[in-house]
Amino acid sequence: MVNTVRSASGARLAADSSFADETTSIDIGSSDNTTNDYDDVVSTMSFGSVKPRPATRRTERPIRELTLPGHVGLASLPEQFMKSVNRNGFVFNLLCVGETGLGKSTLVDCLFNTGYEYQPRMHHSSAVKLEANTYDLCESNVHLKLTVVSTIGYGDQVNREDNFRPIVEYIEAQFKAHAREESGDSRLRAVGAYHDARVHACLYFLCPTGHGLKSIDIACMKVLGTKCNVIPIIAKADTIAKKELQEFKNRILRDIEANELKMYQFPTDDESVAGINALMNMHQPFAIIASRDFVRVGNRRVRGREYPWGVVQMENEQHCDFVKLREMLVRTNMNDLCETTHTRHYSLYKQERYYRLVKVTIRNFYSRSLR
Helix, strand or coil, X not given: CXXXXXXXXXXXXXXXXXXXXXXXXXXXXXXXXXXXXHHHHHHHCEECCCCCCCCCCCCCCCCCCCCCCCCCCHHHHHHHHHHHHHHHCEEEEEEEECCCCCCHHHHHHHHHCCCCCCCCCCCCCCCCEEEEEEEEEEECCEEEEEEEEEEECCCCCCCCCCCCHHHHHHHHHHHHHHHHHHHCXXXXXXXXXXXXXXXXXXXXXXXXXXXXXXXXXXXXXXXXXXXXXXXXXECCHHHCCHHHHHHHHHHHHHHHHHCCCCCCCCCCCCCCCHHHHHHHHHHCCEECCCCCCEEEECCEEEEXXXXXXXXXXXXXXXXXXXXXXXXXXXXXXXXXXXXXXXXHHHHHHHHHHHHHHHHHHHHHXXXXXXX
């Protein structure tokens, strides 16, 4: 069996094939239109007469349900799975994006009670850099490898048009590394040395201006929304009055809808958490107050900030949404964030990657056929 490919210039290519039944001919445009882009060639490509094989119906056999007469051991499968998970531990990667001085490191320290390696940053960085720190956390014999990626110098330049590009390049680099690991090019997983560094959640810190989203926020969130799970939060919410804070949230939501920005929505398909997740979706974006200091309130020491007029408590839901964020991010939806990263964002990355590969292949074939 021979497959022939005919081009307008008269070139003919032949290749042996053992899996087709008829000759397939591909006619590529006319020679007078050699300047067309290869995308136009793909759109005008017509396949010759190929007789389709007759469809054969597969008879589906009914699945028999058997009643086990005695104990087999299937009930121990969940226990085996839990042992495997506890032995290997969990992985969670958090990306914090925001301008310098909005309290990114302080918030992470409060969320996970970690000794975050905090170094004060100045507002004179010439470019945006990303810094990743990994911590091994353990609570009730459950191990978590937490990676915190923080942006350095974001929004500090006069020209901030391309501030989001290093962030996008980092996210895609982790996708590429994971794809290479899946394809078998790497053997780190076999020896237990592979670390999945794909970004599972992105906390986007908004300045408490009270005037809605900035242009840099819109540009960055529009791109990041297609790459990872973006959760916008209002930083240093204690600088805004309570009534103004609600108006600020409404402006942000209107800007998100007007610019068609994608924001992570907590899932409501699970009945056990549908109610609380639907309620928390209405509270977004979360207004956050973070502090490493402990203040005495009555007989208790709480995290908060002390002012001449009173104390702002970080874990008081009447003062800020820190407790809501921690509940949603850590205790309720951490696994869903990981699954969404793999099933949605990583799958879209692979789809775009294969599409680019096909376009390059067709372009190379077209350029060779016209020589």
